[in-house]
Amino acid sequence: MDGIWAKIKATNFFKSIYRNDYPDTPRSRVQVILNSVLLHLHPVKVPKSAVKFTYTWGLGGSSVLMFLILTITGVLLMFYYIPSIPQAYFSIKGLETNVTYGMFLRNMHRWTAHGMVLLVFLHMTRVFYTGSYKPPREFNWVIGVFLLLITFLLSFTGYLLPWDQLAFWAITVGSNMAGAVPPAEYVGKYVRFALLGGYEVGQSTLIRWYTLHVIALPLTAILAMAVHFWRIRKDGGISSPGESGDVKE
Protein backbone atom coordinates (compact mmCIF):
# COMPACT_ATOMS: atom_id res chain seq x y z
CA MET A 1 0.00 0.00 0.00
CA ASP A 2 2.77 2.41 0.93
CA GLY A 3 4.48 1.53 -2.31
CA ILE A 4 1.46 2.43 -4.42
CA TRP A 5 0.99 5.68 -2.49
CA ALA A 6 4.65 6.53 -3.02
CA LYS A 7 4.23 5.91 -6.74
CA ILE A 8 1.13 8.11 -6.93
CA LYS A 9 3.01 10.85 -5.09
CA ALA A 10 5.86 10.57 -7.57
CA THR A 11 3.64 11.21 -10.63
CA ASN A 12 3.82 14.53 -12.41
CA PHE A 13 0.06 14.89 -12.05
CA PHE A 14 0.15 14.60 -8.24
CA LYS A 15 3.12 16.92 -7.99
CA SER A 16 1.33 19.45 -10.19
CA ILE A 17 -1.49 19.57 -7.60
CA TYR A 18 0.56 19.49 -4.39
CA ARG A 19 3.62 21.66 -4.91
CA ASN A 20 5.24 20.60 -1.64
CA ASP A 21 5.65 17.61 0.66
CA TYR A 22 3.32 16.83 3.52
CA PRO A 23 3.86 19.75 5.90
CA ASP A 24 5.89 18.30 8.76
CA THR A 25 9.01 20.43 8.63
CA PRO A 26 9.24 24.17 9.30
CA ARG A 27 10.03 24.75 5.62
CA SER A 28 7.08 22.76 4.26
CA ARG A 29 4.76 24.23 6.89
CA VAL A 30 5.59 27.66 5.52
CA GLN A 31 5.17 26.48 1.94
CA VAL A 32 1.80 24.82 2.44
CA ILE A 33 0.29 28.10 3.59
CA LEU A 34 1.89 30.16 0.85
CA ASN A 35 1.05 27.72 -1.96
CA SER A 36 -2.61 27.09 -1.21
CA VAL A 37 -5.30 29.51 -2.30
CA LEU A 38 -7.49 28.69 0.70
CA LEU A 39 -4.79 28.35 3.35
CA HIS A 40 -3.07 31.56 2.33
CA LEU A 41 -5.96 33.46 3.89
CA HIS A 42 -4.03 32.60 7.04
CA PRO A 43 -0.60 33.88 7.96
CA VAL A 44 2.20 31.27 8.15
CA LYS A 45 2.31 31.62 11.93
CA VAL A 46 -0.28 32.71 14.45
CA PRO A 47 0.05 33.84 18.08
CA LYS A 48 0.00 30.90 20.46
CA SER A 49 -2.63 32.66 22.56
CA ALA A 50 -4.96 32.85 19.53
CA VAL A 51 -5.12 29.11 18.83
CA LYS A 52 -6.37 28.51 22.35
CA PHE A 53 -9.94 27.45 21.59
CA THR A 54 -11.54 29.40 24.42
CA TYR A 55 -10.07 32.64 23.06
CA THR A 56 -12.02 32.79 19.78
CA TRP A 57 -14.37 29.80 20.22
CA GLY A 58 -13.88 29.44 16.46
CA LEU A 59 -16.86 31.73 15.95
CA GLY A 60 -15.66 33.69 12.91
CA GLY A 61 -14.57 30.56 11.08
CA SER A 62 -17.82 28.84 12.03
CA SER A 63 -19.76 31.74 10.51
CA VAL A 64 -17.86 31.27 7.25
CA LEU A 65 -18.60 27.54 7.37
CA MET A 66 -22.31 28.32 7.75
CA PHE A 67 -22.07 30.62 4.73
CA LEU A 68 -20.42 27.83 2.70
CA ILE A 69 -23.03 25.22 3.68
CA LEU A 70 -25.77 27.76 2.90
CA THR A 71 -24.27 28.49 -0.51
CA ILE A 72 -24.05 24.81 -1.45
CA THR A 73 -27.50 23.84 -0.12
CA GLY A 74 -28.91 27.09 -1.52
CA VAL A 75 -27.70 26.34 -5.06
CA LEU A 76 -29.17 22.84 -4.79
CA LEU A 77 -32.50 24.27 -3.58
CA MET A 78 -32.55 26.60 -6.59
CA PHE A 79 -32.82 23.55 -8.84
CA TYR A 80 -36.26 22.87 -7.40
CA TYR A 81 -37.64 26.20 -6.22
CA ILE A 82 -39.97 28.25 -8.42
CA PRO A 83 -40.19 31.93 -7.35
CA SER A 84 -43.80 32.35 -8.38
CA ILE A 85 -47.18 32.42 -6.67
CA PRO A 86 -48.48 29.89 -5.74
CA GLN A 87 -45.95 27.45 -7.29
CA ALA A 88 -43.34 28.58 -4.75
CA TYR A 89 -45.26 26.85 -1.96
CA PHE A 90 -45.94 23.70 -3.96
CA SER A 91 -42.35 23.46 -5.17
CA ILE A 92 -41.28 23.36 -1.51
CA LYS A 93 -43.98 20.76 -0.76
CA GLY A 94 -42.76 18.72 -3.72
CA LEU A 95 -39.17 19.09 -2.58
CA GLU A 96 -40.11 17.66 0.79
CA THR A 97 -42.04 14.68 -0.53
CA ASN A 98 -40.81 13.89 -4.06
CA VAL A 99 -37.10 14.70 -4.01
CA THR A 100 -34.55 12.29 -2.55
CA TYR A 101 -33.00 14.01 0.47
CA GLY A 102 -35.15 17.05 -0.36
CA MET A 103 -36.38 17.45 3.20
CA PHE A 104 -32.83 17.01 4.51
CA LEU A 105 -31.59 19.64 2.07
CA ARG A 106 -34.21 22.14 3.16
CA ASN A 107 -33.63 21.41 6.86
CA MET A 108 -29.89 21.85 6.46
CA HIS A 109 -30.42 25.24 4.77
CA ARG A 110 -32.89 26.35 7.42
CA TRP A 111 -30.92 25.32 10.50
CA THR A 112 -27.55 26.56 9.27
CA ALA A 113 -29.25 29.89 8.43
CA HIS A 114 -30.36 30.23 12.05
CA GLY A 115 -26.90 29.01 13.06
CA MET A 116 -25.23 31.72 11.01
CA VAL A 117 -27.27 34.53 12.58
CA LEU A 118 -26.44 33.21 16.03
CA LEU A 119 -22.74 32.59 15.31
CA VAL A 120 -22.19 35.97 13.66
CA PHE A 121 -23.78 37.68 16.66
CA LEU A 122 -21.64 35.66 19.09
CA HIS A 123 -18.53 36.34 16.99
CA MET A 124 -19.17 40.05 17.30
CA THR A 125 -19.60 39.62 21.05
CA ARG A 126 -16.30 37.72 21.32
CA VAL A 127 -14.50 40.39 19.29
CA PHE A 128 -15.97 43.08 21.50
CA TYR A 129 -15.13 41.53 24.85
CA THR A 130 -11.54 40.78 23.85
CA GLY A 131 -11.10 44.44 22.86
CA SER A 132 -10.35 43.44 19.29
CA TYR A 133 -12.37 46.32 17.83
CA LYS A 134 -9.84 48.82 19.17
CA PRO A 135 -7.34 50.58 16.92
CA PRO A 136 -5.82 49.55 14.55
CA ARG A 137 -8.76 47.28 13.78
CA GLU A 138 -11.52 49.89 14.00
CA PHE A 139 -12.54 49.81 10.35
CA ASN A 140 -12.68 46.02 10.26
CA TRP A 141 -15.10 46.25 13.17
CA VAL A 142 -17.24 48.60 11.05
CA ILE A 143 -17.19 46.07 8.19
CA GLY A 144 -18.17 43.41 10.72
CA VAL A 145 -21.21 45.42 11.85
CA PHE A 146 -22.14 45.76 8.17
CA LEU A 147 -21.79 41.97 7.75
CA LEU A 148 -24.09 41.44 10.73
CA LEU A 149 -26.71 43.57 8.97
CA ILE A 150 -26.21 41.62 5.70
CA THR A 151 -26.61 38.35 7.63
CA PHE A 152 -29.94 39.53 9.08
CA LEU A 153 -31.11 40.61 5.62
CA LEU A 154 -30.01 37.35 3.98
CA SER A 155 -31.95 35.36 6.54
CA PHE A 156 -34.99 37.62 6.42
CA THR A 157 -35.26 37.64 2.60
CA GLY A 158 -35.05 33.83 2.62
CA TYR A 159 -37.86 33.69 5.16
CA LEU A 160 -40.45 34.78 2.55
CA LEU A 161 -39.57 32.26 -0.15
CA PRO A 162 -41.58 29.17 1.03
CA TRP A 163 -44.70 31.34 0.65
CA ASP A 164 -46.52 29.76 3.59
CA GLN A 165 -48.45 31.56 6.31
CA LEU A 166 -45.35 31.80 8.49
CA ALA A 167 -43.40 33.48 5.66
CA PHE A 168 -46.17 35.78 4.48
CA TRP A 169 -47.04 37.22 7.87
CA ALA A 170 -43.49 37.50 9.14
CA ILE A 171 -42.68 39.57 6.07
CA THR A 172 -45.87 41.60 6.51
CA VAL A 173 -44.79 42.42 10.07
CA GLY A 174 -41.22 43.16 8.96
CA SER A 175 -42.11 45.39 6.03
CA ASN A 176 -44.62 47.30 8.15
CA MET A 177 -41.73 48.05 10.52
CA ALA A 178 -39.63 49.30 7.60
CA GLY A 179 -42.63 51.32 6.46
CA ALA A 180 -42.44 53.33 9.66
CA VAL A 181 -39.31 55.24 8.51
CA PRO A 182 -40.17 58.75 9.58
CA PRO A 183 -41.87 60.76 8.30
CA ALA A 184 -43.95 57.71 7.42
CA GLU A 185 -46.32 59.52 5.06
CA TYR A 186 -43.45 60.85 2.96
CA VAL A 187 -40.56 58.38 3.31
CA GLY A 188 -41.76 55.19 5.03
CA LYS A 189 -44.55 54.75 2.52
CA TYR A 190 -42.04 54.64 -0.35
CA VAL A 191 -39.57 52.44 1.51
CA ARG A 192 -42.34 49.92 2.05
CA PHE A 193 -43.44 50.21 -1.58
CA ALA A 194 -39.89 49.62 -2.78
CA LEU A 195 -39.47 46.57 -0.54
CA LEU A 196 -42.78 45.01 -1.56
CA GLY A 197 -42.88 46.13 -5.19
CA GLY A 198 -46.41 47.28 -4.48
CA TYR A 199 -48.80 48.02 -1.68
CA GLU A 200 -48.97 44.51 -0.32
CA VAL A 201 -46.89 41.33 -0.18
CA GLY A 202 -47.36 39.64 -3.56
CA GLN A 203 -45.68 38.28 -6.69
CA SER A 204 -43.46 41.34 -7.15
CA THR A 205 -42.36 41.06 -3.51
CA LEU A 206 -41.45 37.43 -3.98
CA ILE A 207 -39.31 38.03 -7.07
CA ARG A 208 -37.57 41.02 -5.45
CA TRP A 209 -36.71 39.15 -2.29
CA TYR A 210 -35.71 36.06 -4.25
CA THR A 211 -33.26 38.11 -6.32
CA LEU A 212 -31.91 39.79 -3.21
CA HIS A 213 -31.62 36.44 -1.45
CA VAL A 214 -29.87 34.40 -4.14
CA ILE A 215 -27.70 37.03 -5.87
CA ALA A 216 -27.54 40.59 -4.60
CA LEU A 217 -27.02 39.96 -0.89
CA PRO A 218 -24.69 36.92 -1.25
CA LEU A 219 -22.46 38.91 -3.62
CA THR A 220 -22.43 41.83 -1.19
CA ALA A 221 -21.60 39.44 1.64
CA ILE A 222 -18.76 37.81 -0.33
CA LEU A 223 -17.29 41.20 -1.16
CA ALA A 224 -17.54 42.42 2.43
CA MET A 225 -16.09 39.13 3.71
CA ALA A 226 -13.14 39.42 1.32
CA VAL A 227 -12.35 42.86 2.73
CA HIS A 228 -12.99 41.62 6.28
CA PHE A 229 -10.50 38.74 5.99
CA TRP A 230 -7.94 40.85 4.15
CA ARG A 231 -8.14 43.52 6.80
CA ILE A 232 -7.52 40.99 9.60
CA ARG A 233 -4.08 40.40 8.10
CA LYS A 234 -3.45 44.05 7.20
CA ASP A 235 -4.48 45.32 10.64
CA GLY A 236 -1.90 43.16 12.38
CA GLY A 237 -3.45 39.70 12.45
CA ILE A 238 -5.63 38.27 15.16
CA SER A 239 -5.55 40.22 18.39
CA SER A 240 -3.35 39.04 21.23
CA PRO A 241 -2.35 40.33 24.66
CA GLY A 242 1.22 41.02 23.51
CA GLU A 243 0.20 44.05 21.48
CA SER A 244 1.73 47.47 21.73
CA GLY A 245 -0.71 49.32 23.96
CA ASP A 246 0.20 47.89 27.34
CA VAL A 247 3.90 48.59 27.03
CA LYS A 248 3.31 52.28 26.42
CA GLU A 249 3.31 54.94 29.14
Added chain:
Amino acid sequence: MVREGEGKVLPGVGVEVKQETEKVFTWPYLVRIEMIGMLLYLVGFSILSIFINAPLRNLANPEVTPNPAKAPWYFLGLQELLLHMHPALAGVLLPAGVLVGLASMPYFDRSRSGIGVYFSTANGKAIAIFSFIYTAVWEIALILIDEYLNVLGMPEGSHGLGPLLKFLLTPALGSQIAAFLAEVIMPIGFILLIPSLLVAIVKRVWKADMREIMVALYSFFFASFVVLTIVGSAFRGHSMALMWPWEVGHPEEPLQ
Protein backbone atom coordinates in the same frame (compact mmCIF):
# COMPACT_ATOMS: atom_id res chain seq x y z
CA MET B 1 1.31 55.44 19.54
CA VAL B 2 3.09 52.34 18.44
CA ARG B 3 1.61 50.84 15.34
CA GLU B 4 1.72 47.13 14.67
CA GLY B 5 4.96 46.26 12.90
CA GLU B 6 6.88 49.39 13.84
CA GLY B 7 8.05 48.20 17.21
CA LYS B 8 11.18 50.32 17.48
CA VAL B 9 10.57 53.66 19.05
CA LEU B 10 12.78 56.62 19.90
CA PRO B 11 14.56 56.16 23.21
CA GLY B 12 13.69 58.46 26.05
CA VAL B 13 10.06 58.96 25.05
CA GLY B 14 8.99 56.42 27.60
CA VAL B 15 7.92 53.88 25.03
CA GLU B 16 9.50 50.48 24.81
CA VAL B 17 9.90 47.99 22.04
CA LYS B 18 6.80 45.82 22.19
CA GLN B 19 7.15 42.30 23.42
CA GLU B 20 7.44 39.63 20.79
CA THR B 21 4.33 37.45 20.81
CA GLU B 22 5.00 33.74 20.93
CA LYS B 23 3.88 32.21 17.65
CA VAL B 24 3.11 28.73 16.35
CA PHE B 25 2.76 27.31 12.86
CA THR B 26 -0.71 27.67 11.31
CA TRP B 27 -0.28 24.14 9.93
CA PRO B 28 -1.02 22.09 12.00
CA TYR B 29 -1.93 24.09 15.14
CA LEU B 30 -4.73 26.21 13.63
CA VAL B 31 -5.69 24.10 10.61
CA ARG B 32 -6.42 21.08 12.78
CA ILE B 33 -8.85 23.02 14.97
CA GLU B 34 -10.63 24.30 11.87
CA MET B 35 -10.80 20.79 10.44
CA ILE B 36 -12.22 19.24 13.62
CA GLY B 37 -14.65 22.13 14.05
CA MET B 38 -15.86 21.77 10.48
CA LEU B 39 -16.49 18.05 10.96
CA LEU B 40 -18.33 18.58 14.24
CA TYR B 41 -20.56 21.27 12.76
CA LEU B 42 -21.33 19.15 9.70
CA VAL B 43 -22.20 16.12 11.81
CA GLY B 44 -24.18 18.24 14.30
CA PHE B 45 -26.27 20.04 11.70
CA SER B 46 -26.81 16.79 9.76
CA ILE B 47 -28.20 15.08 12.86
CA LEU B 48 -30.37 18.13 13.56
CA SER B 49 -31.64 18.07 9.96
CA ILE B 50 -32.46 14.36 10.11
CA PHE B 51 -34.58 14.68 13.24
CA ILE B 52 -36.11 18.17 13.13
CA ASN B 53 -37.97 19.38 10.07
CA ALA B 54 -38.13 23.00 8.98
CA PRO B 55 -41.66 24.30 9.47
CA LEU B 56 -44.02 24.66 6.51
CA ARG B 57 -47.48 25.93 7.36
CA ASN B 58 -50.49 26.41 5.11
CA LEU B 59 -50.20 28.23 1.81
CA ALA B 60 -49.93 31.99 2.33
CA ASN B 61 -53.33 33.58 2.60
CA PRO B 62 -53.65 37.37 2.92
CA GLU B 63 -57.23 36.90 4.14
CA VAL B 64 -56.28 34.83 7.20
CA THR B 65 -54.10 36.54 9.79
CA PRO B 66 -52.49 34.15 12.27
CA ASN B 67 -52.64 35.34 15.85
CA PRO B 68 -50.02 36.31 16.81
CA ALA B 69 -48.17 37.12 13.55
CA LYS B 70 -44.50 37.01 14.48
CA ALA B 71 -41.29 37.99 12.71
CA PRO B 72 -38.28 35.58 12.70
CA TRP B 73 -36.73 35.12 16.14
CA TYR B 74 -33.85 37.59 15.68
CA PHE B 75 -36.38 40.40 15.05
CA LEU B 76 -38.62 39.49 17.97
CA GLY B 77 -36.69 41.86 20.22
CA LEU B 78 -37.69 44.70 17.91
CA GLN B 79 -41.24 43.36 17.69
CA GLU B 80 -41.32 43.37 21.48
CA LEU B 81 -40.30 47.05 21.46
CA LEU B 82 -43.17 47.78 19.05
CA LEU B 83 -45.57 46.97 21.88
CA HIS B 84 -44.11 49.72 24.01
CA MET B 85 -43.45 52.67 21.70
CA HIS B 86 -44.07 54.32 18.34
CA PRO B 87 -43.27 52.00 15.40
CA ALA B 88 -40.87 54.51 13.82
CA LEU B 89 -38.87 54.51 17.03
CA ALA B 90 -38.91 50.74 17.67
CA GLY B 91 -38.60 49.53 14.09
CA VAL B 92 -36.35 52.08 12.44
CA LEU B 93 -34.68 54.76 14.55
CA LEU B 94 -33.59 52.53 17.42
CA PRO B 95 -32.10 49.66 15.34
CA ALA B 96 -30.41 52.19 13.03
CA GLY B 97 -29.06 54.02 16.07
CA VAL B 98 -27.79 50.77 17.58
CA LEU B 99 -25.93 49.81 14.37
CA VAL B 100 -24.35 53.26 14.08
CA GLY B 101 -23.50 53.19 17.79
CA LEU B 102 -21.86 49.77 17.52
CA ALA B 103 -19.87 50.77 14.45
CA SER B 104 -18.62 53.96 16.10
CA MET B 105 -17.37 52.30 19.31
CA PRO B 106 -13.69 52.06 18.27
CA TYR B 107 -13.71 55.74 17.31
CA PHE B 108 -14.45 56.68 20.92
CA ASP B 109 -12.42 53.97 22.62
CA ARG B 110 -8.99 54.80 21.16
CA SER B 111 -6.66 53.28 23.73
CA ARG B 112 -4.74 50.17 22.75
CA SER B 113 -4.43 48.71 26.18
CA GLY B 114 -6.35 45.61 27.10
CA ILE B 115 -6.44 44.15 23.59
CA GLY B 116 -6.58 40.37 23.44
CA VAL B 117 -7.77 39.88 27.02
CA TYR B 118 -11.38 39.07 27.88
CA PHE B 119 -12.96 42.16 29.53
CA SER B 120 -9.49 43.83 29.39
CA THR B 121 -9.28 44.93 33.02
CA ALA B 122 -9.69 43.47 36.47
CA ASN B 123 -13.02 45.28 36.80
CA GLY B 124 -14.19 44.49 33.27
CA LYS B 125 -15.87 41.21 34.07
CA ALA B 126 -17.68 42.57 37.11
CA ILE B 127 -18.89 45.54 35.07
CA ALA B 128 -20.15 43.22 32.31
CA ILE B 129 -22.05 41.03 34.77
CA PHE B 130 -23.45 44.04 36.61
CA SER B 131 -24.57 45.67 33.33
CA PHE B 132 -26.27 42.48 32.19
CA ILE B 133 -28.27 42.12 35.42
CA TYR B 134 -28.98 45.87 35.60
CA THR B 135 -30.35 45.85 32.03
CA ALA B 136 -32.39 42.68 32.53
CA VAL B 137 -34.00 44.04 35.72
CA TRP B 138 -34.89 47.38 34.08
CA GLU B 139 -36.36 45.80 30.97
CA ILE B 140 -38.29 43.02 32.68
CA ALA B 141 -39.69 45.56 35.14
CA LEU B 142 -40.77 47.91 32.33
CA ILE B 143 -42.32 45.03 30.36
CA LEU B 144 -44.30 43.95 33.43
CA ILE B 145 -45.40 47.51 34.19
CA ASP B 146 -46.54 48.01 30.60
CA GLU B 147 -48.47 44.75 30.71
CA TYR B 148 -50.25 45.15 34.03
CA LEU B 149 -50.42 48.88 34.86
CA ASN B 150 -54.05 49.87 34.59
CA VAL B 151 -55.39 52.86 36.44
CA LEU B 152 -59.11 53.20 36.97
CA GLY B 153 -60.66 55.26 34.22
CA MET B 154 -58.20 54.27 31.49
CA PRO B 155 -59.85 53.16 28.24
CA GLU B 156 -61.00 49.53 28.12
CA GLY B 157 -58.16 47.11 27.37
CA SER B 158 -55.36 49.67 27.47
CA HIS B 159 -52.52 49.21 29.91
CA GLY B 160 -48.99 50.47 30.51
CA LEU B 161 -47.02 53.67 31.07
CA GLY B 162 -47.55 55.09 27.58
CA PRO B 163 -51.35 54.72 27.55
CA LEU B 164 -51.49 56.05 31.13
CA LEU B 165 -49.50 59.16 30.20
CA LYS B 166 -51.66 59.63 27.12
CA PHE B 167 -54.80 59.21 29.20
CA LEU B 168 -53.64 61.76 31.77
CA LEU B 169 -52.36 64.35 29.29
CA THR B 170 -55.04 64.20 26.61
CA PRO B 171 -57.52 66.51 28.41
CA ALA B 172 -54.86 69.19 28.85
CA LEU B 173 -52.85 68.91 25.62
CA GLY B 174 -55.09 67.20 23.09
CA SER B 175 -54.72 63.63 21.90
CA GLN B 176 -52.01 64.25 19.27
CA ILE B 177 -49.48 65.94 21.52
CA ALA B 178 -50.32 63.52 24.33
CA ALA B 179 -49.72 60.56 22.00
CA PHE B 180 -46.42 62.04 20.83
CA LEU B 181 -45.24 62.52 24.41
CA ALA B 182 -46.38 59.03 25.42
CA GLU B 183 -45.18 57.03 22.41
CA VAL B 184 -42.06 58.93 21.37
CA ILE B 185 -40.70 61.29 24.02
CA MET B 186 -41.19 59.06 27.08
CA PRO B 187 -39.64 55.94 25.44
CA ILE B 188 -36.69 58.04 24.21
CA GLY B 189 -36.34 59.21 27.79
CA PHE B 190 -36.02 55.63 29.03
CA ILE B 191 -33.72 54.65 26.14
CA LEU B 192 -31.37 57.47 27.18
CA LEU B 193 -31.87 57.18 30.92
CA ILE B 194 -31.09 53.45 31.33
CA PRO B 195 -27.62 53.47 29.70
CA SER B 196 -26.75 56.94 31.05
CA LEU B 197 -27.47 55.85 34.59
CA LEU B 198 -25.47 52.68 33.92
CA VAL B 199 -22.47 54.72 32.79
CA ALA B 200 -22.81 56.98 35.84
CA ILE B 201 -22.86 53.95 38.14
CA VAL B 202 -19.82 52.22 36.62
CA LYS B 203 -17.91 55.51 36.67
CA ARG B 204 -18.76 56.02 40.31
CA VAL B 205 -18.34 52.48 41.64
CA TRP B 206 -15.48 51.20 39.47
CA LYS B 207 -13.90 54.52 38.34
CA ALA B 208 -14.46 53.15 34.83
CA ASP B 209 -12.21 54.26 31.97
CA MET B 210 -13.40 54.48 28.35
CA ARG B 211 -12.94 50.75 27.69
CA GLU B 212 -14.88 49.83 30.79
CA ILE B 213 -17.67 52.22 29.82
CA MET B 214 -17.77 50.47 26.43
CA VAL B 215 -17.94 47.09 28.19
CA ALA B 216 -20.92 48.38 30.16
CA LEU B 217 -22.65 49.73 27.05
CA TYR B 218 -22.04 46.61 24.93
CA SER B 219 -23.31 44.46 27.78
CA PHE B 220 -26.39 46.69 27.89
CA PHE B 221 -26.92 46.04 24.16
CA PHE B 222 -26.19 42.31 24.48
CA ALA B 223 -28.51 41.89 27.47
CA SER B 224 -31.25 43.87 25.72
CA PHE B 225 -31.02 41.63 22.66
CA VAL B 226 -31.13 38.50 24.79
CA VAL B 227 -33.90 39.61 27.17
CA LEU B 228 -36.18 41.14 24.52
CA THR B 229 -35.69 38.21 22.13
CA ILE B 230 -36.55 35.67 24.83
CA VAL B 231 -39.59 37.65 26.01
CA GLY B 232 -40.73 38.21 22.41
CA SER B 233 -40.39 34.59 21.35
CA ALA B 234 -41.19 32.55 24.46
CA PHE B 235 -43.46 34.78 26.54
CA ARG B 236 -45.75 36.37 23.94
CA GLY B 237 -48.80 34.43 22.84
CA HIS B 238 -52.27 35.20 21.57
CA SER B 239 -52.72 38.93 20.84
CA MET B 240 -49.08 39.36 21.95
CA ALA B 241 -50.21 39.15 25.58
CA LEU B 242 -47.61 38.24 28.17
CA MET B 243 -47.83 34.60 29.28
CA TRP B 244 -45.76 31.61 30.35
CA PRO B 245 -43.90 29.73 27.58
CA TRP B 246 -46.06 26.62 28.03
CA GLU B 247 -49.18 28.71 27.45
CA VAL B 248 -47.92 30.27 24.21
CA GLY B 249 -48.55 27.31 21.88
CA HIS B 250 -48.88 27.65 18.12
CA PRO B 251 -50.40 30.70 16.47
CA GLU B 252 -54.12 30.35 16.19
CA GLU B 253 -55.09 29.95 12.57
CA PRO B 254 -58.37 28.70 11.13
CA LEU B 255 -58.04 25.59 8.97
CA GLN B 256 -58.27 26.22 5.26
